[in-house]
Amino acid sequence: MQRLRDALYTNGWLRHIVLMLLGASLTFAYSPFTLSFLPLVVLPCVVLIINPLNPKQAFRAGFFFGLGWLGAGLSWILVSIDTYGGMPLIADIAVLALLIIYLSLFPALAFYGWRKLSHKTPYAYFSLVLFWFVCEWLRGWLFTGFPWLQLGYTQTDAWLGGLASSIGQQGITAVLWFIALSIGAALKGSLQNRIYTALLLLIFLTASYLLPQLQPLHRTGDTTSVMLVQGNISQSLKWQADQQWPNMLRYLDLTRPNYQHDIIVWPESAITALEPYADDVLSTIDQSAAMNGAALISGIIDYQITRDEFYNTMIVLGDESGMDGFDTPYQYGSSNRYQKHHLLPIGEFVPFEDLLRPVAPLFNLPMSSFQRGEYTQPNLLANGHRLAAAICYEIVFSDQVRANVNNNTDYLITVSNDTWFGDSHGPWQHMQIARMRAMELGRPLIRSTNNGVSGMADEFGRIIAIAPQFKATTVSAELPVVRGTTWFQRLGNWPACLLAGLSLLPLIRLFNRADRGQSQEKSVQ
Known part of the structure; x- marks a missing residue:
């Protein structure tokens, strides 16, 4: 396993191919295949591969992940372009490729921002949740938006789908990344990290069951x-x-x-x-x-x-x-x-x-x-x-x-x-x-x-x-x-925004450390 990690870290093309394949496999998490467990396997692997990279490497890695994820997931667009576009097949493929390249810039930016901040402090590890949330919002807004294939839809028929009436699809996407990051930390971390991961999984699974029961419907x-x-x-x-x-x-x-x-x-x-x-x-x-x-x-x-x-x-x-x-x-x-x-x-x-x-x-x-x-x-x-x-x-x-x-x-x-x-x-x-x-x-x-x-x-x-x-x-x-009325109907995506914002909560420890350092300097003086 360590040799594979080293190979993925040192060999950029191998890393990009693996990330494209991981992204493409997510197509089977959506309908009509509905293998809803796939994001819980694929996303932690993506975290483990990209986490050691510097920001520029992370941008390229995120871009190739996006090419696989969005290229395979949105391949059905070619049917309409080819059938009704009136252009040669090579031109149809080029048009679709341009769309996928554009859309792949958003996951690339999310991973770039994550690694940029994480390089400054290890307490920003979970900040990927917020960066992903912001970049997916941009994808759904720029040039009238194209928010198709967001990750939360993979859970429509799964246990985590129970969160939809409370935090919406975007909130479920944030939960998936929290879980992926936690699993990534548990796989390469201490027993304490594994305990925290188990607790986080338990909290989300319990909430997925209880919150629908509490909706005033x-x-x-x-x-x-x-x-x-x-x-x-x-x-x-x-x-x-x-x-x-x-x-x-x-x-x-x-x-x-x-x-x-x-x-x-x-x-x-x-x-x-x-x-x-x-x-x-x-x-x-x-x-x-x-x-x-x-x-x-x-x-x-x-x-x-x-x-x-x-x-x-x-x-x-x-x-x-x-x-x-x-x-x-x-x-x-x-x-x-x-x-x-x-x-x-x-x-x-x-x-x-x-x-x-x-x-x-x-x-x-x-x-x-x-x-x-x-x-x-x-x-x-x-x-x-x-x-x-x-x-x-x-x-x-x-x-x-x-x-x-x-x-x-x-x-x-x-x-x-x-x-x-x-x-x-x-x-x-x-x-x-x-x-x-x-x-x-x-x-x-x-x-x-x-x-x-x-x-x-x-x-x-x-x-x-x-x-x-x-x-x-x-x-x-x-x-x-x-x-x-559901809580989502009342509050919209604000609970999802709050959940994504909580990914910066560990940064408080950085500020506490800085305050303690200043206090120690003053006492020495």
Whole structure:
């Protein structure tokens, strides 16, 4: 073991290869593989390898770890670039490589800061938790942010997932690094270090069990019958004008026998006709749903003609208030809608579009010129229930989802079109992220997509019903109504910030030593 450590310390390329492989292995900790124990093995190994390095070496080491972790974990992006980008494969790979290189700078900076401070004092050993927290926050904020694949999501189906309702996904990430650093110290340290590590593990595991029991959540005893419609429309056909009506018929045919449900959900842009030009069909759907006492929620593109602006939108048709009848028939521009706020770069807006759009079809995809909706919007009202909405990619932004949930919110709803990513692990990661939002906010989740993963989960993120991928089908379930607010809903990421800040607590010993040294000097004088 010592010889291996020496080899990794002296041979930079060997160290970088090992770190890339360790990072790549973390892909199997996420859905659909869910080997949740992997971070508890991989992260301590990373700590042991990088801890002896100087800051510049640590930066390079962290960069190669990031290449493996983010390169393998986000490899599904290549499916959409290659299939719809209109460029040669080598150019598609180059575009993805540039993205991964950029994202890998953030773990590199975290390890650099850690070793820079640790070189000055051994009491900064745990400061990696804070540096990682700050760098991951930057990754989720700069250039509109891309916080996908954060480490806390690996624990969605694991014991540590119980912390989500208290400290959120970012707090779970901090816990993983505390555990990794403690294991690293125990493996190369004294018996005392091993005892401290065991105590820390016991504290976190106990908290993961107890804190969910202490959350002020309760089920009211009422349930809502919800059905998801999965059209499985090919992306190559979705936006073709001559396929607009056949696509609509598929959703109508799947829905017609199922109007007995309280809420029916179609996925993102299931209706491909622009909303102002779809009045007739929308009015017909509205009347059919209302007559049967159902509310139907669908994705659609809202085109505001006077301003020449497009919005990625969810609208509610049918019984909105929970009282059967036609007292509020559908009208274009009704306020009971949600307009997507956090747009996907390239897919929904193109930065520097005057320069990039002529370069390749990748930068000129259909419907890639959207306007943003407001950051916070009223809940959708469907059959007397209030639903906090998020469209596709923006479910990854926990602060935004949290800002749209209030005490009266019954459910989280997100619609998506993951057809872009084919039979890859991307859609499964997307569902895992959505489930984490349910765990953080203590509300059941409704997720409808074009070809999967469509499903529903309870307030603990446990899947209640799920549809098979790549099949035109429906899936239904009775969702409980939950009341009460989680600590994460009340406090947001502040507990996670505090937890990360505690990593600097050992530095107090450094200041105490300095004070004692000054006192001794004065006494000598």
